[in-house]
Amino acid sequence: MKDELKNGEEPVPGDAAARAPDGVPLSSFPLHPSSFQAKRARDPLWVRVLLTALALGFLTVLVVVPVIAVFAEALADGFGAYWEYLTDDPDTRHAVLVTLTVAPIAVCANIVFGVAAAWAIARFRFRGRTLLVTLIDVPFAVSPVVAGLMFVLLFGLQGFFGPWLRANGLQVLFTVPGLILATTFVTLPFVARELIPVMEAIGPDEELAALSLGANGRQIFWRITLPNIKWGLLYGVILCNARAMGEFGAVYVVSGRIAGETCTMPLQVEVLFQDFNSPAAFALASVLTMLAVVTLLLKVWVEGRVEKKKDDPQISQTNTD
Amino acid sequence: MSITVQNVTKRFGAFVALDDVSVTCPAGELVALLGPSGSGKTTLLRVIAGLEVPDGGTVLFADDDITRHSARDRNVGFVFQHYALFRHMTVFENVAFGLRVRKWPEQRVKERVKELLHLVRLEEKAPLYPANLSGGQKQRIALVRALAPEPKLLLLDEPFGALDAKVRAELRDWLRRFHDELNVTSIFVTHDQEEAFEVADRVVVLNKGRIEQQGAPIEVFEHPANEFVMDFLGNVNKLPVRVEGGRALLGETGDVELPAKVFGASANGRTDAYIRPHELDISRTAEGGNCMLAKVVHINPAGSVVKVRLLAEDFGLMINVDIAPDRYRALALKPGESVFVTPKAAKIFEPDYAI
Numbered sequence: 001m002k003d004e005l006k007n008g009e010e011p012v013p014g015d016a017a018a019r020a021p022d023g024v025p026l027s028s029f030p031l032h033p034s035s036f037q038a039k040r041a042r043d044p045l046w047v048r049v050l051l052t053a054l055a056l057g058f059l060t061v062l063v064v065v066p067v068i069a070v071f072a073e074a075l076a077d078g079f080g081a082y083w084e085y086l087t088d089d090p091d092t093r094h095a096v097l098v099t100l101t102v103a104p105i106a107v108c109a110n111i112v113f114g115v116a117a118a119w120a121i122a123r124f125r126f127r128g129r130t131l132l133v134t135l136i137d138v139p140f141a142v143s144p145v146v147a148g149l150m151f152v153l154l155f156g157l158q159g160f161f162g163p164w165l166r167a168n169g170l171q172v173l174f175t176v177p178g179l180i181l182a183t184t185f186v187t188l189p190f191v192a193r194e195l196i197p198v199m200e201a202i203g204p205d206e207e208l209a210a211l212s213l214g215a216n217g218r219q220i221f222w223r224i225t226l227p228n229i230k231w232g233l234l235y236g237v238i239l240c241n242a243r244a245m246g247e248f249g250a251v252y253v254v255s256g257r258i259a260g261e262t263c264t265m266p267l268q269v270e271v272l273f274q275d276f277n278s279p280a281a282f283a284l285a286s287v288l289t290m291l292a293v294v295t296l297l298l299k300v301w302v303e304g305r306v307e308k309k310k311d312d313p314q315i316s317q318t319n320t321d
Numbered sequence: 322m323s324i325t326v327q328n329v330t331k332r333f334g335a336f337v338a339l340d341d342v343s344v345t346c347p348a349g350e351l352v353a354l355l356g357p358s359g360s361g362k363t364t365l366l367r368v369i370a371g372l373e374v375p376d377g378g379t380v381l382f383a384d385d386d387i388t389r390h391s392a393r394d395r396n397v398g399f400v401f402q403h404y405a406l407f408r409h410m411t412v413f414e415n416v417a418f419g420l421r422v423r424k425w426p427e428q429r430v431k432e433r434v435k436e437l438l439h440l441v442r443l444e445e446k447a448p449l450y451p452a453n454l455s456g457g458q459k460q461r462i463a464l465v466r467a468l469a470p471e472p473k474l475l476l477l478d479e480p481f482g483a484l485d486a487k488v489r490a491e492l493r494d495w496l497r498r499f500h501d502e503l504n505v506t507s508i509f510v511t512h513d514q515e516e517a518f519e520v521a522d523r524v525v526v527l528n529k530g531r532i533e534q535q536g537a538p539i540e541v542f543e544h545p546a547n548e549f550v551m552d553f554l555g556n557v558n559k560l561p562v563r564v565e566g567g568r569a570l571l572g573e574t575g576d577v578e579l580p581a582k583v584f585g586a587s588a589n590g591r592t593d594a595y596i597r598p599h600e601l602d603i604s605r606t607a608e609g610g611n612c613m614l615a616k617v618v619h620i621n622p623a624g625s626v627v628k629v630r631l632l633a634e635d636f637g638l639m640i641n642v643d644i645a646p647d648r649y650r651a652l653a654l655k656p657g658e659s660v661f662v663t664p665k666a667a668k669i670f671e672p673d674y675a676i
Contacts, residue, residue, distance in 0.1 A: 205405035208372055212392045212399040213419035214470060223418075227409040 070289055073282040085283035091259040092284055095268035101176060102251075102264060103244040106183040110240045111233070114191025119225075121192075122199035123207075133196075139188045147185050148253025151178065174256035179264065182250040187240045194236030198229050231306045238302060242295040246288065322383050322473040322506055323348040324369060329378030331364055338364040339375070340530040346523070348383075351500045352508045353517035356527035357553065362510045363402075363478055365527070369508065370399045370476050382473065398467030398505075400477040404459045406451035412438070412462055413447040419470035437465040457488040464496075468503070475500075477509035481516065493520055514554050518542065526550050548670050551595045558596045558640055562669070569594060569669060572636035577613050581667035592669055598643035600666040603629065603652060612663040615640060617656050622649065629654065631662060 075082050086092060120126075121133055139147065154160050155172035165172060172178045206228065210220045226233075248266045255262040259271055265288055272281035324346040331339040338361045346352045354362040367373040369380055371392030379388045387395055407415050416437055420430045438444045441461040451459055460480065467475060480496065481489040497520050500507050511517050517524050518538045525535040526549075533553075534546040545551040552559070562569045562579060571577040571594075579594050604612070615631035618639075622628075627649040629642045640662060644652075654660070 205401050205403065206407055208392070209399065209401060209405040209466075210407070210418065210422075212370055212372065212395075212397055213422060213466070214393055214396070215418070215422040216393065219422050223422075224407060 067289060070282055070285050073278065074286040076282075077279055081279065082283050082286075085280040086287065089280060091263065092268055092272070092280065094260045095263045095265050095284070096287070098176060098179065098263060099245055099265040102179045102183050103241055105180050106187055106244045107237055107241050109180075109184045110187055110191045111237065113188060114195055114236060115229075115233070117192040118195035118199050118229075121196050123204055136189050136192050139186055144186050144247065144249030144251075145253060148182055148250040151182055151185075151250075151254050173254055174258060174262055176262065178254045179251055179262060182254045183244050183247050186247055186250045187243045190240035190243065191233065191236035194232050194239070195229055198232035199225075202228050231302060235299065235302045235306070238295055238298050242292060245291055324474060324506060324508070325381040326365070326369065327379045327381070329365070329368055329375045329380065331361075331368060331373060331375050337530050339368070342378070342527075342530070342532055344525055344532065344535060346506055346508055348506055349504050350506060350522040351497070351520060352506075352523045352525060353521035354508060354510045354525050354527060355512070355514060355517040355553075357512060359529075360527040361530040362512075362527045366476050366478055366508060366510050369474075370397050371395045372399070396470065396472050396474075398470070398472035398475045400460075400463050400467050400475070400480055402479040402482055404451070404463040406459055406463060406466070408451055411448050411450060412443065412454070415451065415462060416466045416469050419466065423470060433469060437469055441465050456484050457492060460484065460492060464499075468505075472505065475503075475505050475507040477507065479510050479512070482511075489516075496520060526553065528553070545668075548593070548595070551668065551670070556598055556641065558598065558601070558638075560594050560596060560636075560638060560640075560667075561591065562594045563591050569667070571613065571664075572638070577664075578611055579664050579667040579669075581669045594667045594669050596664055596667045598628070598641045599626070600664065601640065601642040602663045602665055603631075603642055603644055603648075603654070604661050604663065605652065607661045609663065612661040614659055615662045617654055617658050617660060620649075620654060620656060622646070631660070633662065 074085075117132065117136060121129060142150075152159065152173060155165060155178065156162050157166065161172075172181065206224050207220050210224045215223070245264075246266060247264075248270075251264055252267060252270075255264070255267060257263055257267055257271060259268070263271060265284060269281050269284050269288065272278075272284065324344075326342060326344040329339050329342045330337070340361075342361070342365060344352075344365070354365060356362045364373060368375050371387070371390060371394075375388065379386050381387070382395070392399075407418065410418070413434055416434045417430050420433060425433070434447075435444065438447055441464070443458060443461060446454060446458065446462075451462070454462065464477075464480075477496075481492055484492065493516060496509075509520075521538060523536065524538050524541050526533045526541065528549050534541055534550050541550065542554060545554060551557055560571060560579075562571055562581075564570070569579040569581045569592075571579060579596070581594055607614075613633045614635060615633040617629060618632050619630040620627065621630075625646075626643040627646055629644060629649075631640045631642060632638070633640055642662060652660070
């Protein structure tokens with residue numbers, strides 16, 4: 001009988017009341033959402049104090065004190081001496097130059113790769129897509145020293161491309177191009193990793209709309225895609241740049257540490273330190289630290305912008321339809 | 322410009338989104354692609370727009386085969402379900418986009434955008450960003466943005482899907498008037514049969530990647546081609562019948578005969594009959610005798626017809642009946658009362674042995 005009943009039945013909205021017998025009235029549910037909040041036990045005071053103190057303690061010992069120490073050591077002989085440490089040594093000046101050459105080029109290579117990879121991964125479904133997503137993370141997983149050694153194996157005299165390179169009078173190891181290569185490898189995931197979620201969240205509709213409105217690929221990229229991803233891109237660039245300037249391991253292996261030729265700032269710090277020239281080493285280290293602080297401030301600012309974008313005044317007030 | 326889709330097939334992996342679909346849209350008409358979700362209606366729209374490439378078949382604009390043309394070259398206005406307004410551009414720049422990429426001179430761009438914004442009464446929103454518009458306003462901007470480059474064809478994907486009921490109804494009327502003024506061939510996708518019937522000149526019903534029926538709304542509604550269309554058009558009583566000697570009799574026993582044409586193939590046996598709620602009548606007396614006794618379960622008087630729900634206990638059936646308010650008042654129905662229900666019309670479909 002019951003089955004037949006259902007057979008002739010057409011679901012009609014607002015019919016719930018008619019079927020009430022086996023439905024449970026809402027009021028009989030014991031937990032109203034708000035009662036969760038009211039009842040949630042707050043952590044006891046001592047737990048909160050302890051955790052906060054622990055976190056602050058670690059930060060102080062591991063971050064604040066060392067950073068202050070770097071500046072204190074660098075400025076121990078006064079500002080005049082500090083300036084001389086930085087500017088008098090031609091090798092130090094050259095190291096700054098090398099870093100300022102290598103980092104921007106690596107960042108540019110990253111932008112090109114990151115945008116291309118993010119576009120491919122977020123917009124297309126193709127064979128090997130999952131593999132590409134995994135491969136992007138390889139530089140994060142591999143130790144930088146190993147990355148450096150890979151380049152030695154590839155471009156060294158006994159390496160894979162070594163004989164060919166030598167026959168053509170080219171050298172990659174122990175040169176600035178080698179540094180760029182190693183730095184680019186190590187920083188490769190930064191921009192792509194930032195952009196993939198951003199592009200997936202935005203979705204392809206705006207680009208398709210532009211296409212159907214008659215825009216070509218170039219116009220779609222410059223006028224639609226880029227403006228939409230610019231903050232994510234900038235964020236990735238900042239992180240990438242910080243890593244590119246601070247990179248030590250991979251660069252250490254491929255540079256050969258030829259002072260005045262292939263030493264970047266972090267390598268030069270180490271060279272100076274090994275030469276028992278601590279004041280100069282700390283002076284240069286303080287410059288690297290300042291670059292890091294600037295990066296951090298930029299990062300905070302960009303994050304603020306991204307957040308603000310998300311909170312954009314959503315309709316409601318201007319809803320005058 | 323007329324649109325012809327011939328034998329189009331589209332697969333996504335193992336899923337067949339469109340299976341040998343052929344549709345014609347006469348020039349200047351407003352056509353609705355109607356179907357449940359997953360029926361392939363949006364895919365068909367995107368194939369026509371050039372946003373999807375079909376695996377087989379052809380798409381003709383008038384007499385030109387444009388199957389392999391890029392969406393960019395088709396000169397089609399496409400309105401996305403979620404508007405897809407350019408969020409970093411003002412309303413003005415959104416509407417101007419299609420003109421700017423076509424390198425219209427600045428003066429003409431300004432005039433055209435102004436004209437279009439005037440058309441949808443949103444001139445004062447020109448300097449605002451899409452985030453500051455309501456859903457209905459976004460929808461109208463998306464529409465004029467698509468219309469700005471003077472497309473030959475306008476395609477709309479669930480144009481009112483994301484709006485609340487009142488705005489929906491307004492925009493629906495507005496779209497119809499707008500279409501009549503512009504005289505652009507338009508195709509829109511919807512899962513709402515009421516929307517399709519109210520607005521379109523022609524309705525195409527899709528299910529599981531196939532076309533079930535296409536034609537004028539009245540034709541589709543009055544002569545549904547099969548059980549799916551009948552069911553999908555909504556609000557129908559599906560009643561089990563037994564066929565004896567060419568007569569359709571309701572239920573397991575009894576002799577209430579349905580006024581339906583019985584096909585030879587189901588001359589004897591069991592099948593289903595479809596009766597729309599307005600094809601049933603309620604009365605206090607068993608006039609004519611060909612009626613079933615039923616108890617009133619629920620009455621919904623809110624609307625242009627009074628919806629009555631009854632339980633025919635002898636047959637074990639729930640029945641929905643629509644009666645005119647006058648009739649409702651004359652009968653003075655109350656829940657729990659027993660009345661007589663008479664079928665005035667019914668439909669039985671020829672069994673589909675292909676399945």
